[in-house]
Structure formats: structure tokens, C-alpha cells
Amino acid sequence: MSKSGLAIKGAMDFDSVSTFLTDLVASFKERTICVQRGEEFVTLKPGELIELELEVLVKKGKQKLSLELAWRDEVLTEVEAPFKVSSKEPEPVVPAEDxxxxxxxxxxxxxxxxxxxxxxxxxxxxxxxxxxxxxxxx
Structure with a gap:
């Protein structure tokens, strides 16, 4: 997969940011987020496991909220079975279809x-x- 991205930085009024966040959440719930500026766009499809980083800061009259979400493309992998430790051996299982x-x-x-x-x-x-x-x- 090739690398693509968009960076958007600037000042917006409260209502515009609120509308943007509402649209972002609605797209996230649909599991497809398409960000477009002019002819350029990037489409993201959130995976099942999402890394979350949230930072809030108040310093010298400035308040900041940073939110970062990251995930990997869905890759078919074998899920590891949970494990346990005990002093007893499990009972043998004989597959009926053999x-x-x-x-x-x-x-x-x-x-x-x-x-x-x-x-x-x-x-x-x-x-x-x-x-x-x-x-x-x-």
C-alpha cells in the first residue's frame, strides 16, 4: 500500500469545529472516514483494535486537547488462545470426527x-x- 496523507491546520470558529467533530464521529461509527481537501482525499477504515492517545493541557492561559487514534489494516492472523497456569493437567480430548x-x-x-x-x-x-x-x- 502506498503512503498518502493530508495535514490540515488552522483556526476555525467553535460551531465549525463542533460540526467537524460531529461529522468525524458519524464517519467513525460507519467505519469509513474520508477526509477531502480540493481534489485530494484520504480514506481510512478503522480496525477492530484501536490505539488511543489523549492529552489535555492547561498552560499560561492556553488550553489544548490532542487526540490520536491509530490502527493497523485488517490482516488475517491466527488469534492466540488465552492461556492459564495450573498444577493439574487437562483431560485429553478425542476428536469425534477422526x-x-x-x-x-x-x-x-x-x-x-x-x-x-x-x-x-x-x-x-x-x-x-x-x-x-x-x-x-x-
């Missing part, structure tokens, strides 16, 4: 699987172990 497990009794289906290693892989594992120094002095 035809191989459907004929086994639950106790056998839930038994831990045995991993078979090809002889070539076994030799490679043995070689890795041989290169490690034995316990004690190096």
Missing part, C-alpha cells in the same frame, strides 16, 4: 501416542549426543 479413533474405546484413544523414529534419524540423534561432553570437567 475415523481411526472412533472405533477405539475412550481409554485407548486417550493413551499417549508413541512416536516412531526411522533408523536414519536415530543414528543422527545418537551422533548429536556423542558430540556433547560428558558430565564433569570439560
Amino acid at each position: 475415523p481411526c479413533l472412533a472405533t477405539l474405546p475412550v481409554a485407548e484413544a486417550a493413551a499417549p501416542a508413541t512416536v516412531l523414529v526411522k533408523p536414519e534419524e536415530k543414528k543422527a540423534e545418537d551422533k548429536k549426543e556423542d558430540t556433547k561432553p560428558a558430565g564433569g570437567k570439560k
Whole structure:
């Protein structure tokens, strides 16, 4: 995606700013914000997760409110499952749609699987172990 943007800075009367903010909120609720000046325009489509930064300041007779909203384009990503910590292992889950497990009794289906290693892989594992120094002095 190419970079595009508009910067608008200037003074406006209260009613004009109020109308602008009302239009901005209405567009935001529609999830499409199109800002246009002359022939130039930029269209934003807010995502689900929005970063918010709000700053309010009163200093030497001047009051300021700054609002920044930022989000990333919607990208299909795998959602991480929430995690928990406990001292108990969860009960094994046997998928019902697996035809191989459907004929086994639950106790056998839930038994831990045995991993078979090809002889070539076994030799490679043995070689890795041989290169490690034995316990004690190096």
C-alpha cells in the first residue's frame, strides 16, 4: 500500500469545529472516514483494535486537547488462545470426527501416542549426543 496523507491546520470558529467533530464521529461509527481537501482525499477504515492517545493541557492561559487514534489494516492472523497456569493437567480430548479413533474405546484413544523414529534419524540423534561432553570437567 502506498503512503498518502493530508495535514490540515488552522483556526476555525467553535460551531465549525463542533460540526467537524460531529461529522468525524458519524464517519467513525460507519467505519469509513474520508477526509477531502480540493481534489485530494484520504480514506481510512478503522480496525477492530484501536490505539488511543489523549492529552489535555492547561498552560499560561492556553488550553489544548490532542487526540490520536491509530490502527493497523485488517490482516488475517491466527488469534492466540488465552492461556492459564495450573498444577493439574487437562483431560485429553478425542476428536469425534477422526475415523481411526472412533472405533477405539475412550481409554485407548486417550493413551499417549508413541512416536516412531526411522533408523536414519536415530543414528543422527545418537551422533548429536556423542558430540556433547560428558558430565564433569570439560
